């Protein structure tokens with residue numbers, strides 16, 4: 001399993017995370033703005049709905065009041081005869097008992113304010129005087145019917161509004177005033193209003209222009225003027241003829257208030273709904289928007305992942321190429337792509353850098369393994385190469401030979417002609433040595449005037465002979481004097497050759513054998529070669545005297 005940490009550090013993950021975060025932020029932003037717009041529109045829509053319902057309720061109440069006035073007016077016009085007395089009016093009222101559908105009670109007063117008829121209770125006739133009542137005085141003064149302000153009835157003790165209608169004589173003078181009382185606790189329109197209350201989850205109330213409550217679901221509020229609990233709501237309802245607001249506190253809770261004024265009577269009908277319930281659909285929408293944002297973000301992350309995976313494919317290929325080149329399973333050529341995008345540029349740049357580095361490594365290798373003076377291999381290369389050459393020979397069944405060479409009497413050259421001439425002699429020696437061996441043989445300078453040649457023998461049945469040929473060829477190559485400037489220096493070399501044993505030979509052993517052979521040639525007068533065969537079958541050291 002791949003470790004998790006590199007995954008989180010991966011370019012793909014970072015891009016995907018960036019895309020997801022950007023989409024999330026954008027979705028949140030768009031979502032919020034949309035929600036605000038939606039919220040405002042929704043509030044306006046809800047308020048408009050409420051207003052439409054309220055308008056129909058207001059129309060219903062106005063119609064109801066109108067029909068009540070109409071009923072009283074018709075009654076007033078049914079004046080019984082020329083001389084109208086209390087008994088006739090009482091009889092008239094009792095003949096229209098259906099008035100109780102519209103009114104809690106209907107009474108009649110004479111022009112002095114004396115009660116002369118009572119549909120509900122005859123016994124009160126003649127008792128009390130109502131001349132001081134506003135509705136009586138105003139009706140007498142104007143000669144026209146009216147709808148009173150709300151008050152508590154002296155007769156019934158109920159909170160009422162009364163509708164008045166003067167009964168006129170033929171000459172137009174007022175004979176009596178008919179008064180229909182509407183019970184505010186049980187008005188005939190209350191059924192309609194209760195229905196409205198239930199529908200809205202809030203409540204409906206009616207308030208007079210002076211703030212006196214005419215209708216309220218809490219009966220204790222009726223006839224009270226702006227009680228503390230609902231004061232703010234009532235003040236807001238009275239503030240304008242009609243409209244809505246959603247920043248009113250009703251009983252400490254934010255409420256949506258919609259209100260409309262009844263033109264005929266100046267009352268205000270209003271609905272108050274707790275905002276939380278009114279805007280419950282908004283909460284649902286918010287949750288849905290949140291779910292949508294989560295889905296969009298997840299989708300964007302997935303899309304980002306897929307796209308990034310596709311986009312960075314060339315980068316992965318480039319990485320694979322670099323890994324393959326590094327492990328030696330591919331050549332630098334795989335980096336030479338035709339792509340024209342950034343990955344193509346990067347790949348070609350890698351190719352150029354790698355080529356330069358390769359060349360540099362080769363140069364470095366060359367410098368590290370070449371003898372600076374003579375240009376042949378140096379000791380470092382020999383030390384690394386010789387054991388592998390031996391092993392390869394053992395694998396292939398080919399014997400390996402090692403010739404160890406040392407210039408004879410080189411010190412006097414230095415001493416006599418100087419170090420520079422000595423250097424030139426070494427260079428010339430190396431050149432002749434290289435020319436006299438096969439291209440497949442390896443020449444190296446170990447130190448000072450010591451050189452070696454590593455060679456693989458071809459004629460396996462006559463290795464010693466072949467080695468001798470090589471030795472002699474080198475001796476012959478050195479025979480002509482070394483021409484160094486004007487100097488012609490006669491130089492010779494001594495050569496010790498060791499033939500490695502195929503089965504067992506170790507580098508040190510072979511080197512020692514070659515060294516011993518060289519020592520023996522030196523001891524025998526130099527300028528010659530000697531072969532030392534390490535093979536058990538050919539244990540007899542073969543030597544040839546120097547020519």
Ligand SMILES: Nc1nc2c(ncn2[C@@H]2O[C@H](COP(=O)(O)OP(=O)(O)OP(=O)(O)O)[C@@H](O)[C@H]2O)c(=O)[nH]1
Nearest residue numbers: 406407408409410411412414419420422423448449
């Ligand atoms: N010019 C020059 N001389 C070097 C260099 N390296 C070593 N030498 C000298 O090479 C000489 C090697 O001398 P030897 O091999 O010990 O002695 P020789 O005179 O060759 O005697 P034999 O080998 O016994 O014949 C020494 O004088 C070193 O100072 C070099 O790079 N350039």
